[in-house]
Amino acid sequence: MIPDDLFDLVSYRVHPEAHITLDQKVCEGCDHRACTFSCPARCYTWSEERGKVDFAYEACLECGTCLLVCDRGALDWHYPVGGYGVRFRLT
Amino acid sequence: MSSSAATRGAASFDAIVVGAGPAGTSAALGLAQAGAKVLLLERGEYPGQKNMFGGMMAYGPVPEQLIPDFWERAPWERAVTKRILSIAGTGSTTSLAFQARSGSDAPAVGAGSTSDKGLTGFTMFRPQFDRWYAEQAVAAGVTLLTGCRAEGLMGADGAVWGVRVAGPDDIIKAPLVIACDGTLSLLAKEAGLHKGFKPEQVALGVRAVYEMTEEEIDERWGLSGREGATQEFLGCTEGVRGGGFIYTQTDALSVGLVFHLDSLQEHKIPPYELLERFLKSDPVAPLLKGARMVEYSAHLLPEAGVPMMPKLSRAGLLVAGDAAGFCYTNGLTQEGMNLAMASGVIAAKMGAQALAAGDFSAGRLAKYKAELKKSFAYRDLSTWGGAIDFMHHDRLFTVYPQMISALMEDLYRSDGTPKQRILRLARRAVSGRVPVRRMLADLLEVGRGYL
Numbered sequence: 230m231i232p233d234d235l236f237d238l239v240s241y242r243v244h245p246e247a248h249i250t251l252d253q254k255v256c257e258g259c260d261h262r263a264c265t266f267s268c269p270a271r272c273y274t275w276s277e278e279r280g281k282v283d284f285a286y287e288a289c290l291e292c293g294t295c296l297l298v299c300d301r302g303a304l305d306w307h308y309p310v311g312g313y314g315v316r317f318r319l320t
Numbered sequence: 321m322s323s324s325a326a327t328r329g330a331a332s333f334d335a336i337v338v339g340a341g342p343a344g345t346s347a348a349l350g351l352a353q354a355g356a357k358v359l360l361l362e363r364g365e366y367p368g369q370k371n372m373f374g375g376m377m378a379y380g381p382v383p384e385q386l387i388p389d390f391w392e393r394a395p396w397e398r399a400v401t402k403r404i405l406s407i408a409g410t411g412s413t414t415s416l417a418f419q420a421r422s423g424s425d426a427p428a429v430g431a432g433s434t435s436d437k438g439l440t441g442f443t444m445f446r447p448q449f450d451r452w453y454a455e456q457a458v459a460a461g462v463t464l465l466t467g468c469r470a471e472g473l474m475g476a477d478g479a480v481w482g483v484r485v486a487g488p489d490d491i492i493k494a495p496l497v498i499a500c501d502g503t504l505s506l507l508a509k510e511a512g513l514h515k516g517f518k519p520e521q522v523a524l525g526v527r528a529v530y531e532m533t534e535e536e537i538d539e540r541w542g543l544s545g546r547e548g549a550t551q552e553f554l555g556c557t558e559g560v561r562g563g564g565f566i567y568t569q570t571d572a573l574s575v576g577l578v579f580h581l582d583s584l585q586e587h588k589i590p591p592y593e594l595l596e597r598f599l600k601s602d603p604v605a606p607l608l609k610g611a612r613m614v615e616y617s618a619h620l621l622p623e624a625g626v627p628m629m630p631k632l633s634r635a636g637l638l639v640a641g642d643a644a645g646f647c648y649t650n651g652l653t654q655e656g657m658n659l660a661m662a663s664g665v666i667a668a669k670m671g672a673q674a675l676a677a678g679d680f681s682a683g684r685l686a687k688y689k690a691e692l693k694k695s696f697a698y699r700d701l702s703t704w705g706g707a708i709d710f711m712h713h714d715r716l717f718t719v720y721p722q723m724i725s726a727l728m729e730d731l732y733r734s735d736g737t738p739k740q741r742i743l744r745l746a747r748r749a750v751s752g753r754v755p756v757r758r759m760l761a762d763l764l765e766v767g768r769g770y771l
Binding site for chain 2: 234238268290292298308310
């Protein structure tokens with residue numbers, strides 16, 4: 230399937246600390262969960278089992294989509310520490 | 321170089337430019353050429369590592385103001401002499417191709433020949449281009465600090481006097497800061513110049529790079545020498561407002577989609593799934609046959625023109641590039657890099673004047689906006705305002721491409737029944753899709769936007 234291939238092609242230098250953090254309490258009250266289908270890196274997934282949004286900052290492309298689609302203010306959003314994060318080679 | 325190396329020595333600068341993209345590097349280079357001591361901050365390990373665009377920079381004179389032989393030296397991939405617009409329907413695709421007369425007769429196509437009117441732009445890779453461009457700034461005396469994230473502004477609630485970098489103690493002073501920190505424009509937001517953007521004001525671009533031999537690309541698009549082609553697609557986004565593109569690099573293709581973020585949200589289809597369907601679609605798949613995907617990227621771009629533009633200055637601070645909204649598409653063409661550079665050049669000019677006068681007050685720096693308003697960059701954003709509005713109608717991306725397909729299918733079909741005139745065919749293509757009155761109103765709006 231293409232999406233998995235896409236994500237495997239991106240290179241990163243991952244910082245041990247997340248550059249974006251979620252307030253799960255706010256996410257619990259969200260009825261649209263736009264982050265789960267708008268993020269181009271599939272960083273946000275809804276876990277039915279645990280009833281919460283799972284977030285993997287490691288795959289972030291640093292585009293800012295989540296910051297704009299989250300109208301609940303659940304995100305503490307920063308770019309990664311200098312020298313970390315996504316490394317585009319041919320973009 | 322680590323960020324502490326520059327800050328511990330209590331270094332101070334005439335100006336700090338945040339972000340080594342086209343706007344930031346232009347601003348830094350322009351200021352250095354005017355004799356200023358400039359620090360250029362970049363959060364990537366090298367300039368261009370975080371930057372993404374479709375694939376083509378418009379051919380224009382702006383960068384030649386800073387580097388006279390810019391187009392001869394810049395690391396571009398192909399000189400674009402062919403532009404194809406493809407409108408995809410269910411059963412067929414209709415294309416319009418622009419082909420410059422030059423091209424194969426001129427082997428050095430684009431290399432600085434401003435007389436080459438048929439040449440519309442250059443394809444390139446941003447990690448290569450932005451890195452080279454920043455090297456030109458360094459050669460002119462700019463101090464480039466990479467791997468350094470700007471944490472915030474000093475004096476954000478009054479006159480800006482510096483940038484905070486790694487932690488609360490790492491502060492770099494300068495009487496002038498130029499924020500070229502990209503679409504999200506976080507520094508300008510901190511300074512109260514805007515309140516954050518809404519999904520309807522931005523577009524999301526997703527892109528895959530494919531490897532393909534130079535010969536194969538030449539053959540598929542009918543190119544020779546260093547000629548390049550761009551192909552844009554309408555009607556290939558499953559009803560999401562947006563479009564697709566293929567840009568030919570030397571031995572690679574940049575293939576992707578750009579969507580209005582609010583429309584993507586409404587349709588609830590993940591962008592990578594739309595990209596997958598686009599890559600496998602009838603008009604696109606044959607062009608990619610045999611090519612190997614090598615990279616994926618995504619980025620936001622400002623899309624709402626002048627109405628989304630933040631305030632562009634305050635005491636000690638100027639905003640340029642994507643951060644100031646300098647990027648547009650009108651449906652037929654799109655520009656960003658050269659507009660960003662134009663705003664950076666003007667920021668440098670106004671910054672140098674402020675340095676010479678020793679005056680960084682809000683009043684003096686407000687002249688930046690007045691100067692921008694005289695530039696083609698601002699005027700283009702303003703000129704295409706109507707088209708930018710029109711691009712927010714769903715019909716343009718759904719019914720109209722289908723109608724054009726239906727009309728062309730009828731026109732070319734010979735099925736043994738008598739042919740009908742175009743108007744009658746058009747009426748048939750329209751029927752049931754969109755009320756005639758609605759279509760006339762849309763046509764009028766298109767006319768107002770483009771003509």
